[in-house]
Every structure is written in structure tokens, then in C-alpha cells.
Amino acid sequence: MSTKKLSEWYATAICGNDITSSCLYVSALAIVAAGQYAWVALLMVAVVLFLFRKIYGEVVGALPLNGGAYNVLLNTTTKSNASIAACLTILSYMATAVISSSEAMHYLHHILPYFNVNIATFVLLLIFLELTILGISESAVVALVIFVFHLATMGLLIGSCFFFVWQHGFSILIDNFHLPARNGSILTAIFFGFSAAMLGISGFESSSNFVEEQERGVFAKTLRNMWIAVSVLNPMIAFLVICIIPISAVESHQNSFLSYIGTLTGGKWLATIISINAVSVLSGAVLTSFVGVNGLIKRMTLDRILPNYFLKENKRGSTYRILILFFLLCLSVLLVTRGQLAPLAAVYALSFLTVMASFALGNILLKLRRSRLPRPEYAKPGVVLLAFAAIIIALYGNIMTKPQYLVTFLQYFIPSVLIILAMLLRKDIMHFIVNLLQSLSKNYKKYTLTRQRSLYRSLKKLYEQDFVFFSKGDDIATLNKVMMYLHENEVTNKMKIVTVLKEQQQPDPKFLADFDTLDRAYPEVDMEYITILGNFTPELVEELSNKWGIPKNFMFISSPGEKFSYRVDELGGVRLIL
Incomplete structure (x- = not known):
């Protein structure tokens, strides 16, 4: 069933609510870690995010399919490696959904202290389950309303802060800069501030997990819009804060930090608006998790990592069983932790950063193994390595700050990997x-x-599941690589090798001899060679998929060159394996 594609601002809102909700807490985190140099650390994060714009743009431009890091690793390495990236992404989404929904209800509890926070968290998760089951277009409208309200509220807060500084001067800023640097030196302070501040860009990876639901050309715009929002909001708020309050006062007001700043600069009315905004935008981050995980798990199910049971759609084209599964996972985590979010913060921090690192590694593999694949933009190798190094530094900083994070993360990560490996x-x-x-x-x-x-x-x-490889008359070495990939990554004993020929064109006799040799080398596989007259087009792929009953993600091609007339996504999920 065809569904309406998302335009620029609807797609931006879905992932933007997650990443821009970071300004509610990341300024306080960075100031606690880096003191008066927090705004420098946040500007450094903006630079790293700019590097990742190029990295994501190249990868998703070359392979515009749902799945994010899972998708790029699936098309450049083995299915088991891709599955590990998928586990990390799912853990990140699960932690984000539970933390954001719980924090949203804590903010609401400050305004209306008449309900149980854990029960309210359950209700909020249930609401977004129902909303996403209704369909992505409907949920995108809600996301856009939340996003616009959030940006307007942050604009109001920044304006109020500027007016406060204009009235009271820079004496507090000067006092803060006279304080000794946190952790012994300026560089150490910035290092720990940068490590903490990197958690404020969670959500940047989300757009790549529902790229197939976006209109063509929208993905790169979502990256640009998210980068601009984060680069402006987070450093500016951090700088204004150290102009308004002593650094020593930050830690004691960390839980509702911007509401406190709103009270100081604008009064109780502004604090109330900020609290209402916090509830809505954190709820928007929950929506991001549902939409992102839906695209990822659907892709994994199509690739036979998870059972086909999850692919059933409702009348609106929503894979509701995936959404219900994710809701139940979030609910189980909420029950196990009893609303104590510190353990989940560890899962959130390390899983998100490792997903970003996986994307950088995927970009390197794409350059090495799929160099012929057309791509709309290109990230220079130095840019990729610098971005990867920044993620490793942030990972090290977070583990160094709280070593117990690593243990908690592994307690969640290892069981999830074991489940996926059992399926593989x-x-x-x-x-x-x-x-x-x-x-x-x-x-x-x-x-x-x-x-x-x-x-x-x-x-x-x-x-009995058939697989197809579209061959351009490859030699025996190439065909053998195809069979080795099939043996290592798929479960089948049936393989069709298809060559599309022009009128009056005959198969190469050498290729036929190579095929016979390969057929004898793999006696356990029923290999069939098929020639088809015509042109290799998306329509032909669709026709053969319907005729043979073979899903398009079980059809393989080698990397196309610049002269290829179609984008990979136009082939409907055909996989690159060479």
C-alpha cells in the first residue's frame, strides 16, 4: 500500500524534536563538566555534527534505504555486523523513548503535581503507540506542531536572556571567567564538556531510519536544519546562562534547568511556558523513537533477521506489530527500572555514540568496497577519520567519567545481540x-x-527461499564471491543468476562455461541461469519479483557505476553485495 511521502518540514520535525529537545538538559550537563568553557565545547560539537552531515549525506545519498547504520553495513559487510549496529540503534531508541517520556511527565508533574509519574509515562507511551499505528503522515503533523512551538519557546527564552543581560550587565560573566578551570585545566574542562555535550545530538541519526518515507531530496535538508538548530540553540543558551547565574548554581537546578532560567529572566509565566514546551518536545522525541525503530525493524524483518510476522500492515499501511513490540519493550524497561532512569542513561549514552561511530565506519567501507556507486556528495577521508576520532574521544570521556556506564550498557547490549545472533x-x-x-x-x-x-x-x-543475482556477464571469480556471500549470510539452496540481454545478443560462451563450473562447485545449491531480453529497469525488477514471488531485498546486484540510469532506492531494496 502506498503512503504519502514526508516533505522537508514534516521530516525535520520528526527527527528535530529529538535533537532539539537536548537544549533542555545539555547546557547544564556541559556547564557542570566544563564550567565557563561549556559554550566552547558545544561549538565543537556543532563542528563535529557538520562533519557528520557530509558523512550521512554520502552514505544515505548512495544507499537511500531505511535502516541507517544497519543499511550501510549490510551493503558493505556481513549481515551479522549490520545486525550489531541495528541492536545498538534499537537500544538507543528504546532508552530515548523511556527517558524522554518519563522526563516529560516529570516536567508536567512540576506544573500539575496530582498524578503518578510512572503511570503517566505508561499512558504517554500508549498514546504515541496509537498515533504511529494511525500512520506516519498523521504523526508528522503532531510532530511539526510540537517542533514549531519548541523553537518559538526557545526564541522567547533567548530573547528574555538577552534583555536580562542588557539590564544587569556582564558582571556575573566576568566573575565566572575568573573561576579556576574545571578538572584542573582549560583543555581538560573542554574535553569533559565535549564528551557530555555530544549526548545533545541524539536524534541526528533518526532521519536515516525513515528516509524511504521522505520525498526525494528531503533527507539532506533535514540534516542541514537539525545542524543549524543545534549549532545556534545549545552554545547560545550555555553562554547566556553563564552571563546570568554563577556556575555553582547550575548543578542544583539541573533537573528543570531552563524553567529555572526562565523564572530568573522572565518570571513565573515564562517558566510555565518552558515547562509546557518541555513536556511537548520530550513527547516529540518519543515519537521520533517510534518512527525510527519502525523503519529499522521493518527493514531487518524483510532481510529475514526477524520473523515475517512483524510485516503485517493495517489499512493505513502501518506495520503495527513492530510498533506494539517496541511499546512492550519500553514498558518492560519501565517496569524493571521502576522509573529510575540512571541505568538507562548509560544505555542511551553509549549506544547512541557507537551508532554514530558505526556510521563513520560504514562510510569508510562504502569508499573502499562500493567506490563505483554514485553519490550526491562526498565526505573526504580526512573528514570521516576526524569525525570518527571525535566520537571515540566522546565515548572515552563518558566511560572515564562514569565507568559503571559501560557495565550497565553491556547488561542490555549483550542479551540483545545474543537474541539477534540466535535468529541469524x-x-x-x-x-x-x-x-x-x-x-x-x-x-x-x-x-x-x-x-x-x-x-x-x-x-x-x-x-526454499529463492535468491537472485543480476549478472552483467561476470567472470567465475565474481560469481564465486556471490555464492560465498550467500553461504555466509543467507539460508537457501536456490539461486537464480539472471542476465538481461539486448535484442539478438547471445550469452558469452565463457560465462556459460564458468556457470557450469560454479554449478558443480556448489552441488547443494540448485543454481539456475536465466536470460531475459530487454533492459535492466526498476519495472523489470518489480515484474520478476511478482512473477517469481521473490522479495526485492533477496535480489542482488554488484555496485552500479555513474552511467547507471537509476538510483539504488528506485530498485526497491535490491541489495549491493559486490
Whole structure:
């Protein structure tokens, strides 16, 4: 079912609510860590984000498919490596959804202290579950309203701060700059401030997880808009804060920091508006998580990492089972932590930063392994390495500040990876269970035979999935790489190799000989060579997919060159493996 594509501001609002909600807390985090140099650390983060604009632009421009870091690693390396990036992204979204919804309800509790915060958090998650089930276009309207209100509120706060400084002068700023640097030196202060401030750009990766729902050309604009918003808001607010209050007062008001600044500069009415805005924009970050994780898990399910059960759509084209699963995961985390968010903060910090690092690595692999693939922009290798180094520094800084973060993160990360690996290795696990049942069959024959038949049916269904490789008349070495990729990453014993020929064109005899050699080398795989007259077009891919009942993400091509007439996304999810 076709759904309406998102225009620039709707798409920006969905991911922008997440990243711009950071100004509610990141200025305080940076000031606590870096003191009077927090605004410098936040400007450095803006520079790093500018580098990532190029990195994301190149990767998603070359491979404009849902999945973010998972997508680029899937098309440049193995499915297991891509799955690890997917685990990190899902953990980041889960932590963001629970933390943002809980913080939103804490802000609301300051205004209306008449309800239980944990129950209200559950209700908020349920509301956004229902909203996203209704469809992305409907939820985008809500996101845009929240986004505009947030930017207007931040503009009002900044204006109020400027007026306060104009009235009271720079005496507090001068006093703050006379204080000794935090952590012993200016460089150390900026280092820890930068590490803390990097958490304020969570959400930048979200746009790449629903790029297929965006109109063409919108993705790069969402990156630009998010970068401008973060580069202006966060450093400016941090600088104005150290003009208004002593640094020593920041830590004690960290939980509702901007509301406190609003009270000082504009009065209670401004603090109330900021609190209402905080509730709405943090709720918008919850929406970002639902939309982003939906695009990612849908892609993983199409790639047979997760069961096809999750692909069922409602009348509005929404994959509601994925959304319900994510809601249940968030709810379980809320129940396990009992609303204590410190453990989740560790998961949020490290998973987000490792997702950013995965994207930089994916960009490097794209340059090395898919160099022929057309891309609208190009990030220079030095830019990619500098951005990657910045992420590693931020990771190190966060772990150094709170070593327990790493332990907490691993407690969530390792089980999620084990679940995904079990899905990837389900063929071997099923074979092991069959062998185990056979060894027990003498004593428990009736029970084991039933289980064996069930497992054999599941294995048969797995192996019967056809795969397609569109060949341009490749040599045996290339075809062997295709078969090796198939053996290492997929479960099948059926492979169609298709060559599209012009009128009166005949297959190369050498290619036919190579195919026969390959067929003998892989006796367990039923290989079929098919020639088709015509042109290789998206329409042909669609036709063959429908005719053979093979999903397009089970069709492979080698990297196209600049002369190729179509973008990869126009082929509907056909995978690059060479």
C-alpha cells in the first residue's frame, strides 16, 4: 500500500524534536563538566555534527534505504555486523523513548503535581503507540506542531536572556571567567564538556531510519536544519546562562534547568511556558523513537533477521506489530527500572555514540568496497577519520567519567545481540536440535518425531527461499564471491543468476562455461541461469519479483557505476553485495 511521502518540514520535525529537545538538559550537563568553557565545547560539537552531515549525506545519498547504520553495513559487510549496529540503534531508541517520556511527565508533574509519574509515562507511551499505528503522515503533523512551538519557546527564552543581560550587565560573566578551570585545566574542562555535550545530538541519526518515507531530496535538508538548530540553540543558551547565574548554581537546578532560567529572566509565566514546551518536545522525541525503530525493524524483518510476522500492515499501511513490540519493550524497561532512569542513561549514552561511530565506519567501507556507486556528495577521508576520532574521544570521556556506564550498557547490549545472533544462526540451531532429538528418539519416540517433523518443515521453508543475482556477464571469480556471500549470510539452496540481454545478443560462451563450473562447485545449491531480453529497469525488477514471488531485498546486484540510469532506492531494496 502506498503512503504519502514526508516533505522537508514534516521530516525535520520528526527527527528535530529529538535533537532539539537536548537544549533542555545539555547546557547544564556541559556547564557542570566544563564550567565557563561549556559554550566552547558545544561549538565543537556543532563542528563535529557538520562533519557528520557530509558523512550521512554520502552514505544515505548512495544507499537511500531505511535502516541507517544497519543499511550501510549490510551493503558493505556481513549481515551479522549490520545486525550489531541495528541492536545498538534499537537500544538507543528504546532508552530515548523511556527517558524522554518519563522526563516529560516529570516536567508536567512540576506544573500539575496530582498524578503518578510512572503511570503517566505508561499512558504517554500508549498514546504515541496509537498515533504511529494511525500512520506516519498523521504523526508528522503532531510532530511539526510540537517542533514549531519548541523553537518559538526557545526564541522567547533567548530573547528574555538577552534583555536580562542588557539590564544587569556582564558582571556575573566576568566573575565566572575568573573561576579556576574545571578538572584542573582549560583543555581538560573542554574535553569533559565535549564528551557530555555530544549526548545533545541524539536524534541526528533518526532521519536515516525513515528516509524511504521522505520525498526525494528531503533527507539532506533535514540534516542541514537539525545542524543549524543545534549549532545556534545549545552554545547560545550555555553562554547566556553563564552571563546570568554563577556556575555553582547550575548543578542544583539541573533537573528543570531552563524553567529555572526562565523564572530568573522572565518570571513565573515564562517558566510555565518552558515547562509546557518541555513536556511537548520530550513527547516529540518519543515519537521520533517510534518512527525510527519502525523503519529499522521493518527493514531487518524483510532481510529475514526477524520473523515475517512483524510485516503485517493495517489499512493505513502501518506495520503495527513492530510498533506494539517496541511499546512492550519500553514498558518492560519501565517496569524493571521502576522509573529510575540512571541505568538507562548509560544505555542511551553509549549506544547512541557507537551508532554514530558505526556510521563513520560504514562510510569508510562504502569508499573502499562500493567506490563505483554514485553519490550526491562526498565526505573526504580526512573528514570521516576526524569525525570518527571525535566520537571515540566522546565515548572515552563518558566511560572515564562514569565507568559503571559501560557495565550497565553491556547488561542490555549483550542479551540483545545474543537474541539477534540466535535468529541469524537459527538454521544451525535447528539442525542441532534435530540431532539432539534423534539421539533421544529411542526413549521418547512419539514426542521427538512430532518435534522433528515441525523443525524439518521450518528448515525446508527456510531453504526454499529463492535468491537472485543480476549478472552483467561476470567472470567465475565474481560469481564465486556471490555464492560465498550467500553461504555466509543467507539460508537457501536456490539461486537464480539472471542476465538481461539486448535484442539478438547471445550469452558469452565463457560465462556459460564458468556457470557450469560454479554449478558443480556448489552441488547443494540448485543454481539456475536465466536470460531475459530487454533492459535492466526498476519495472523489470518489480515484474520478476511478482512473477517469481521473490522479495526485492533477496535480489542482488554488484555496485552500479555513474552511467547507471537509476538510483539504488528506485530498485526497491535490491541489495549491493559486490
